[in-house]
Structures are given as structure tokens and as C-alpha cells.
Amino acid sequence: MWEQYAAALPANAWNWSAVWRRNYMAWRKAALASLLGNLAEPMSALFGLGFGLGLMIGQVDGISYIAFLAAGMIATSAMISATFETVYGAFARMHAQRTWDAILCTELTLGDVVLGELAWAATKAVLAGTGITIVAAALGYAAWPSIPYALPAIALTGVAFASLAMVVIALAPSYDYFVFYQTLFLTPMMYLCGAIFPVTQLPIALQRVAEALPLAHSIDLIRPAMLDRDASSVGLHVGVLCIYTIVAFVVSALLLRRRLMR
Amino acid sequence: MLGGVEAAPISRRTIAMKPAPVTPTDRGGEDVSNVAIDFTAVKKSYGQKVVVDQLSFTVASGECFGLLGPNGAGKSTIARMILGMSSPSAGKITVLGEKVPARARLARKRIGVVPQADNLDLEFTVRENLLVFGRYFGMTAKDVEKITPSLLEFARLESKADARVTELSGGMKRRLTLARALINDPEILILDEPTTGLDPHARHLIWERLRALLSRGKTILLTTHFMEEAERLCDRLCVLEAGRKIAEGPPHALIDEQIGCPVIEVYGGDPNELCALVKPLAQRTEISGETLFCYAPDPEQVLARLRGRTGLRVLQRPPNLEDVFLRLTGREMRD
Numbered sequence: 001m002w003e004q005y006a007a008a009l010p011a012n013a014w015n016w017s018a019v020w021r022r023n024y025m026a027w028r029k030a031a032l033a034s035l036l037g038n039l040a041e042p043m044s045a046l047f048g049l050g051f052g053l054g055l056m057i058g059q060v061d062g063i064s065y066i067a068f069l070a071a072g073m074i075a076t077s078a079m080i081s082a083t084f085e086t087v088y089g090a091f092a093r094m095h096a097q098r099t100w101d102a103i104l105c106t107e108l109t110l111g112d113v114v115l116g117e118l119a120w121a122a123t124k125a126v127l128a129g130t131g132i133t134i135v136a137a138a139l140g141y142a143a144w145p146s147i148p149y150a151l152p153a154i155a156l157t158g159v160a161f162a163s164l165a166m167v168v169i170a171l172a173p174s175y176d177y178f179v180f181y182q183t184l185f186l187t188p189m190m191y192l193c194g195a196i197f198p199v200t201q202l203p204i205a206l207q208r209v210a211e212a213l214p215l216a217h218s219i220d221l222i223r224p225a226m227l228d229r230d231a232s233s234v235g236l237h238v239g240v241l242c243i244y245t246i247v248a249f250v251v252s253a254l255l256l257r258r259r260l261m262r
Numbered sequence: 263m264l265g266g267v268e269a270a271p272i273s274r275r276t277i278a279m280k281p282a283p284v285t286p287t288d289r290g291g292e293d294v295s296n297v298a299i300d301f302t303a304v305k306k307s308y309g310q311k312v313v314v315d316q317l318s319f320t321v322a323s324g325e326c327f328g329l330l331g332p333n334g335a336g337k338s339t340i341a342r343m344i345l346g347m348s349s350p351s352a353g354k355i356t357v358l359g360e361k362v363p364a365r366a367r368l369a370r371k372r373i374g375v376v377p378q379a380d381n382l383d384l385e386f387t388v389r390e391n392l393l394v395f396g397r398y399f400g401m402t403a404k405d406v407e408k409i410t411p412s413l414l415e416f417a418r419l420e421s422k423a424d425a426r427v428t429e430l431s432g433g434m435k436r437r438l439t440l441a442r443a444l445i446n447d448p449e450i451l452i453l454d455e456p457t458t459g460l461d462p463h464a465r466h467l468i469w470e471r472l473r474a475l476l477s478r479g480k481t482i483l484l485t486t487h488f489m490e491e492a493e494r495l496c497d498r499l500c501v502l503e504a505g506r507k508i509a510e511g512p513p514h515a516l517i518d519e520q521i522g523c524p525v526i527e528v529y530g531g532d533p534n535e536l537c538a539l540v541k542p543l544a545q546r547t548e549i550s551g552e553t554l555f556c557y558a559p560d561p562e563q564v565l566a567r568l569r570g571r572t573g574l575r576v577l578q579r580p581p582n583l584e585d586v587f588l589r590l591t592g593r594e595m596r597d
């Protein structure tokens with residue numbers, strides 16, 4: 001009975017790395033363009049909003065607006081990078097390019113493939129998030145000694161959003177559906193979770209909603225690290241992101257098994 | 263053309279023959295060493311639609327076994343079930359001694375696959391495709407580098423090692439897919455319509471390569487709707503229609519048993535009228551589309567009867583698997 005589902009789970013702890021390395025090899029061929037594409041949007045948001053709005057806003061939470069915004073942009077770019085790599089990159093490898101079909105004829109299971117894709121999407125999130133972190137730090141908007149603490153938080157953000165996006169591609173019949181995910185889930189989340197302004201500006205009911213959303217927990221981990229402040233409830237934030245990751249991973253693997261292994 | 267393979271007494275509809283090269287010990291017997299693939303009463307349905315129905319067959323190690331049938335006969339579904347990528351609704355599948363799909367991953371370690379549609383990595387070179395695929399079998403870059411030259415030589419792609427896949431012709435892509443399927447030195451090769459869409463030259467090269475693999479002792483399971491491919495390569499065939507086995511045996515035995523005499527194809531006239539004309543001289547006649555098939559032990563008599571009629575194209579040829587399929591189903595296998 002359970003053997004039926006074995007194919008949906010990773011076969012061991014290292015098989016996934018072959019999938020990661022395949023994607024890394026493909027990415028390396030166009031690395032510069034890809035990095036530029038990943039960084040350009042959050043950078044322009046950071047500087048456009050940061051300098052422009054910053055003039056009118058002045059200080060937020062006792063720091064300059066652009067320093068406040070930096071952490072929000074790092075978390076958001078990690079979210080967007082991981083999501084886009086999954087809904088466009090991984091979906092193409094599953095659907096149009098049939099790369100997954102080829103891999104599933106080898107020793108790897110579907111669970112190995114999904115895990116490898118998640119790890120790769122998280123890697124791209126780390127690249128994007130780290131890029132902005134370095135720029136922000138170089139310009140003096142972040143505190144050097146505590147920046148390394150932001151890295152694991154960025155990676156966890158990437159893995160959580162990659163898993164959620166994996167559920168989306170398991171269900172989506174075509175590319176057209178991804179825009180719903182973006183406009184109905186990701187974009188509202190950016191406004192609700194304290195990326196652009198403090199959550200305390202929201203009505204109390206919406207603050208409650210934000211507490212349940214993964215991006216809020218990412219930002220609560222990344223912002224203190226960027227500003228060298230004491231983080232509170234680290235265990236809670238990490239726990240919530242881990243739960244999102246694990247539940248979405250299992251759900252996506254089972255859905256993909258139903259979709260691909262009929 | 264008519265090989266001297268003698269056939270055992272055979273029933274009219276379903277022909278079951280013992281595997282030709284190696285006879286596995288009786289079904290249910292525990293000596294599985296000679297059995298590469300075993301299907302017992304396998305059924306696959308999607309909702310109400312039955313795609314594979316009560317299918318049993320055994321592929322012995324070292325033989326080339328063909329699944330022959332038109333599109334939609336269930337061939338690809340059977341190939342996917344062998345790999346554990348699709349679970350049977352009922353029945354039992356054993357591949358290389360492993361229960362499938364439960365232990366399909368272990369079986370796949372020893373299987374190479376050439377899928378129906380090329381799924382090579384287009385952004386990579388020939389060499390990189392082999393490297394990436396080797397990693398899926400737990401091989402290191404060094405392991406792959408060591409065997410790459412021999413794989414490229416086998417696939418006749420030595421000069422293309424650093425070419426991107428997008429630069430390859432259709433035949434070269436197929437050969438690369440074949441080389442890729444050999445990277446884990448598999449015992450069984452599953453080939454799903456390996457030459458569909460190739461030009462005749464490329465097709466012959468693939469056939470020649472497959473025969474080389476058979477001489478090295480590999481087991482091949484091949485799906486095809488090409489009669490010529492099945493006749494040339496396969497030791498034994500399973501002829502499928504709508505998911506059911508309608509005949510099984512060595513190609514020439516099937517042809518001898520089911521047809522056993524020369525065939526005259528006539529077209530260019532009214533097939534029904536021509537049929538009435540030659541029927542008394544033929545063992546059997548069949549009309550398919552605008553063509554009359556006339557199975558006649560003494561073809562000269564038939565040809566004499568048709569002589570003098572203008573506008574007819576008449577072709578006399580030895581019987582082939584197409585005739586077998588036509589006889590068993592009343593339909594042509596060509597799509």
C-alpha cells in the first residue's frame with residue numbers, strides 16, 4: 001500500500017543533487033543575464049521607493065526608510081526568485097521540455113526530482129537576496145556584523161516559496177494560471193507582510209492575517225539581522241516557514257505523482 | 263522471406279508460443295534468472311476506458327521482444343508500466359526479478375530507455391548530455407568521462423561531442439538518446455517507437471546499432487507500428503489491438519501460420535468487382551480501402567485472370583506482418 005507512494009518521496013538524501021547540478025550547469029551558460037534579471041527589479045524598487053518616498057517619509061521604526069525597505073526587498077526578491085524559477089523553469093522542465101520524463105527513467109524518484117528543483121529554486125533565491133544584501137550593506141543601509149544571520153533566513157524563504165509554487169505547478173494546466181497565483185497571493189502578501197511599510201499600520205484584522213503568511217515571518221527574521229537588532233520569536237518564525245515548506249513539499253509530490261504517474 | 267521456422271499447432275485467434283531463444287522454466291516456477299520481464303494478467307484502465315486488458319507475456323533475457331500495434335493499442339502504456347511510471351489497475355509485473363511498480367527504482371538501475379519523443383537537454387552539448395544523465399545514476403564526472411568515447415563511437419557521434427543538441431539532425435538525436443540510454447550499462451533496453459519520424463537511412467543505422475546491442479547480449483523490448491522494423495529485429499512479437507494481445511510468436515512463424523502463401527495486391531479498379539473475379543482462385547481475399555489483398559497459393563492463376571484489364575496496378579509479394587494484422591483484425595495497421 002505505502003509502496004505506491006514511495007515514488008513520490010526522495011529515495012535517499014543525495015539523489016536530488018544530480019537534478020540541482022543539471023540546473024546549475026544550464027544556468028551557468030547564461031549566468032550574467034540571469035543575475036541581472038533577478039537583481040534589476042528589486043534594486044529599482046529599493047532605490048526608487050527608498051530615495052523617492054524616503055524623502056517624504058523620513059524615519060520608520062527609528063531608521064531611514066530605505067534601510068527599513070532593504071530587508072523587505074530582500075525577502076520579497078527571495079520569494080519572487082524562488083517562485084518564478086519554479087513556475088517557469090521547473091514547469092517548463094516538467095511540461096514542455098520533458099526533462100523530468102527523462103530523469104524519471106533513471107534511478108531517481110519523483111520525490112528526488114522535486115527536492116532537487118526546490119533546492120535549485122532556493123539557490124536562486126539566495127543569489128538574488130544576497131545580491132541586494134551586499135548592495136544595501138555597501139551603501140551603509142545594513143549592519144555588517146549581523147548580515148550573515150540573514151543568509152539562512154533568505155535560504156529558508158526560498159525553499160518555502162519554492163515548495164508553495166511546486167503545489168501551483170502540480171495543479172496548473174498551463175502557464176496562464178501562474179498569473180493568478182502572483183496577483184492573488186504574492187502581490188497582496190508583499191503589502192500585508194511589512195515589506196514596504198510596518199505591519200502595525202494595518203487594521204488589526206489584517207495584522208492577524210499577516211501573522212499567518214510566510215513572507216511576514218521571513219521579514220521578521222531578515223530585518224533584525226540587517227539592522228543588527230535583537231530578533232524576537234526566532235523559533236516561531238523558523239517553525240512557521242518549516243511547516244509551510246514541509247507540508248507544501250509533501251502535497252506537491254503527491255499531486256505531481258497523480259499528474260505524471262497515471 | 264518465408265523462413266523455415268516451424269510453428270506449433272496454433273489456435274485461430276490467440277497464438278501463444280514459447281519464447282524462442284531461451285525457454286524460461288514454467289510460469290510460477292521460481293527460476294527467474296532467464297526472465298527479463300514478466301506480465302501476468304495485467305490490466306490498466308483510466309476510469310471506464312480500458313487501455314491494457316488481461317495482458318500476459320514473458321520476455322526472456324537476451325531476446326528482442328516487440329510490441330506491435332497501431333497507435334492507441336496500449337504500447338506506450340505498457341512501456342511506462344515496465345518502468346513503474348504507471349501502476350497497473352490489476353495483475354502482476356516483474357522486471358529483472360523486482361516487483362514493479364513497488365521496486366521499480368531498483369529495476370530502473372538496470373534498464374535503459376529510449377522514449378518516443380526526444381527529451382534531450384537542448385541547451386547542452388552531446389558530451390554534457392551524457393554527463394548530466396550519468397549523474398542520475400550516481401556516476402561521477404570521471405566515471406562518465408571514461409565511457410563517453412565508447413558511447414560516442416557506438417552512436418557514431420565522435421565528431422559531434424561538443425556540438426549542441428540543437429545542431430544535430432533527427433537521426434543523430436535519436437542515436438544520442440540511444441547512447442544516453444546505455445550510460446548505466448543496462449541489461450534491458452526499452453525502446454518506444456525508436457525510428458518513428460526518421461528517414462530510411464537514419465532508420466537503418468539505428469537498426470544496425472540495435473542488432474549490435476543484441477549480439478552483446480542485451481535484452482530489448484521494442485514498441486513499433488512498423489512491420490519491417492518488427493520483422494527485422496524481433497525474435498518474438500506480441501501483436502496488440504486495443505490493449506489486447508491478438509497474437510504472439512516469432513514473426514516468420516506468425517506469417518507462415520496466419521498467411522502461408524504469396525500475396526497479390528490489386529488497386530486501381532473497383533475492389534469488390536475484382537474480388538468476385540479472383541475469389542475462386544484465392545485461398546482468401548481481403549479488401550482494405552481501395553486495395554484488394556488476394557492470398558493465393560498459386561499466384562500465376564490470379565495474375566492470368568487479371569491480365570488484359572487496364573488501369574490496374576498489381577503487386578505480387580511475399581506475405582508480411584501487415585497481412586497477419588489485417589487477417590486478425592480486419593484492419594490495416596498503417597495509421
